[in-house]
Amino acid sequence: xxxxxxxxxxxxxxxxxxxxxxxxxxxxxxxxxxxxxxxxxxxxxxxxxxxxxxxxxxxxxxxxxxxxxxxxxxxxxxxxxxxxxxxxxxxxxxxxxxxxxxxxxxxxxxxxxxxxxxxxxxxxxxxxxxxxxxxxxxxxxxxxxxxxxxxxxxxxxxxxxxxxxxxxxxxxxxxxxxxxxxxxxxxxxxxxxxxxxxxxxxxxxxxxxxxxxxxx
Amino acid sequence: xxxxxxxxxxxxxxxxxxxxxxxxxxxxxxxxxxxxxxxxxxxxxxxxxxxxxxxxxxxxxxxxxxxxxxxxxxxxxxxxxxxxxxxxxxxxxxxxxxxxxxxxxxxxxxxxxxxxxxxxxxxxxxxxxxxxxxxxxxxxxxxxxxxxxxxxxxxxxxxxxxxxxxxxxxxxxxxxxxxxxxxxxxxxxxxxxxxxxxxxxxxxxxxxxxxxxxxx
DNA sequence: AGATTGAGTGTTACATGCAACAGGTAAAAT
DNA sequence: ATTTTACCTGTTGCATGTAACACTCAATCT
Numbered sequence: 001x002x003x004x005x006x007x008x009x010x011x012x013x014x015x016x017x018x019x020x021x022x023x024x025x026x027x028x029x030x031x032x033x034x035x036x037x038x039x040x041x042x043x044x045x046x047x048x049x050x051x052x053x054x055x056x057x058x059x060x061x062x063x064x065x066x067x068x069x070x071x072x073x074x075x076x077x078x079x080x081x082x083x084x085x086x087x088x089x090x091x092x093x094x095x096x097x098x099x100x101x102x103x104x105x106x107x108x109x110x111x112x113x114x115x116x117x118x119x120x121x122x123x124x125x126x127x128x129x130x131x132x133x134x135x136x137x138x139x140x141x142x143x144x145x146x147x148x149x150x151x152x153x154x155x156x157x158x159x160x161x162x163x164x165x166x167x168x169x170x171x172x173x174x175x176x177x178x179x180x181x182x183x184x185x186x187x188x189x190x191x192x193x194x195x196x197x198x199x200x201x202x203x204x205x206x207x208x209x210x211x212x213x214x215x216x
Numbered sequence: 217x218x219x220x221x222x223x224x225x226x227x228x229x230x231x232x233x234x235x236x237x238x239x240x241x242x243x244x245x246x247x248x249x250x251x252x253x254x255x256x257x258x259x260x261x262x263x264x265x266x267x268x269x270x271x272x273x274x275x276x277x278x279x280x281x282x283x284x285x286x287x288x289x290x291x292x293x294x295x296x297x298x299x300x301x302x303x304x305x306x307x308x309x310x311x312x313x314x315x316x317x318x319x320x321x322x323x324x325x326x327x328x329x330x331x332x333x334x335x336x337x338x339x340x341x342x343x344x345x346x347x348x349x350x351x352x353x354x355x356x357x358x359x360x361x362x363x364x365x366x367x368x369x370x371x372x373x374x375x376x377x378x379x380x381x382x383x384x385x386x387x388x389x390x391x392x393x394x395x396x397x398x399x400x401x402x403x404x405x406x407x408x409x410x411x412x413x414x415x416x417x418x419x420x421x422x423x424x425x426x427x428x429x430x431x432x
Numbered sequence: 433a434g435a436t437t438g439a440g441t442g443t444t445a446c447a448t449g450c451a452a453c454a455g456g457t458a459a460a461a462t
Numbered sequence: 463a464t465t466t467t468a469c470c471t472g473t474t475g476c477a478t479g480t481a482a483c484a485c486t487c488a489a490t491c492t
Contacts, residue, residue: 048447226475
């Protein structure tokens, strides 16, 4: 059996590329996304670039100023707290649902992520965040509610735009890691209310910490 | 002082027009959205139509089959229940937040909608649903969390695609109306937990009723 | 009959052309 | 000196051209 080849569409490649550039900071918040300019750099025509840029707007990674172009969103602290408030609810719902549906494979995957996170936790906050994203992703994917997963992941990606507002000090990462462990424990024991509560508490605590940290 | 004129872009007009056509059933679930065909009918070029169609996909009103076009989504009962599950959480969060932030103007607006709903509730389920949407909209708008409002409204619109799955019998509308009254009461008394609970119970009850009604 | 081929139709996906527009800058006018 | 005007540059928004592709259905083959 051969796999279908189905060459990727240019628009998909461009979208992926731009997303990566935005999330990695290569395209900083506030940068203008000029379609002709990007088309030149990526060496494709303007059509797929235009589409990709509009899709990014739909994902919340960029904002459109009618007739005056699109730019990478620049999140304020208020925006970030809004996002945490939403995610606290969506992710805790996901945790509750996931508690009843997690297969042993899912649980093993979660465990793997947490172990890797425990090992990386020393000073590599970049890797730590990557694993953090994976942890939350596994849970929302397992919730069984596809729309919940989609919206939660959109929010998670959007949050990554607030780079400088996050806290990378090790005491905070350590704390997050321990809360992740607690969530995993509740999931493993199929204790839906506990998982929901732990997830909600986790994200709320992070939000408060971020807010307090910024008010310095 | 003159207001700015800022003529609407074609893409916006087309998007609005297509959204209306989809939500009203003029473009039935499952219909193919052929860009050249729509462009002919709307008498504009294909570019703005293509963009508008893609935006509708982003809104969840249509699905894209790579290289094989876009069609209006056809929601299954499972989809609808997924949507209710999500909205139960988002809207109840909104209700909790709104309880603390509602101005007397907001409360009056809510009251107006409910009174109109009480009067229309006899047999006009179309008008009833319109007012139902307005009721929920006011609450999510008042929550103060813009993203919450955006996502909740996307979900609410998506739900309207499940036309035939809904229940239009008067006992059900009456029940919903009473639950709305209860939510409004909690909001008026600024009782956040009660508002949250009432909203959650309301949407969960509707979901259960719909599920039971379909299983006949 | 049932599978295969191939023409024909319509579409998507990408490329490109271009008018209208926004923003900047420098010269001209007050 | 400050406002006005004119010009220039680059972009957006819409229009259109077209190759590759997907689908249908009738003709052909096994």
